[in-house]
């Protein structure tokens with residue numbers, strides 16, 4: 001799963017387990033539709049209270065297998081102090097050039113955790129840089145066609161919502177693969193919600209967004225461009 005391969009969809013996130021909480025259902029749904037999907041986690045969570053970075057990388061591999069990712073890598077940028085610096089942007093841009101995704105999923109650009117909004121910023125700028133011929137002579141230029149922002153933790157109206165009803169349980173299974181973070185007996189367990197609480201929380205949020213499009217579970221996204229429609233007769237989601 002660590003060999004570079006050309007992707008249709010690439011999710012970029014700050015921490016291992018972010019994609020499992022935000023866009024994992026969409027990634028799994030796209031993999032089931034035959035697309036090649038992948039994830040780049042920018043940090044290994046080395047400031048986390050529980051477990052170790054090495055353990056989280058192993059857990060991320062397992063979660064990626066459940067989500068049927070063709071590729072997952074961790075750039076090992078410093079956790080909790082992610083900086084939008086030239087080196088970070090360039091490193092990420094070269095990964096994007098090698099993976100050649102058509103679509104990139106980023107965290108929403110406003111968030112409580114600084115790593116999350118910085119990941120959005122670094123991700124967007126790296127996508128732009130990746131298209132410039134002269135930034136790196138050893139890789140070919142590639143600029144993704146589309147950037148979409150996962151807005152599950154942002155209190156904003158989504159541009160669209162993906163129905164992940166059929167994928168929700170496996171997305172939950174992928175999240176719980178991070179046993180060092182969500183296990184009941186792990187150290188510091190008084191600081192962390194337990195497994196039923198996690199399930200309840202994520203299901204409520206996914207249920208809320210699903211309800212907006214008339215399905216059980218959904219994952220919301222924001223895009224900066226307008227959505228184009230060619231056939232208004234086929235528009236989904238009923239008004240009454």
Ligand SMILES: [Zn+2]
Nearest residue numbers: 014015018116
């Ligand atoms: Zn995170």
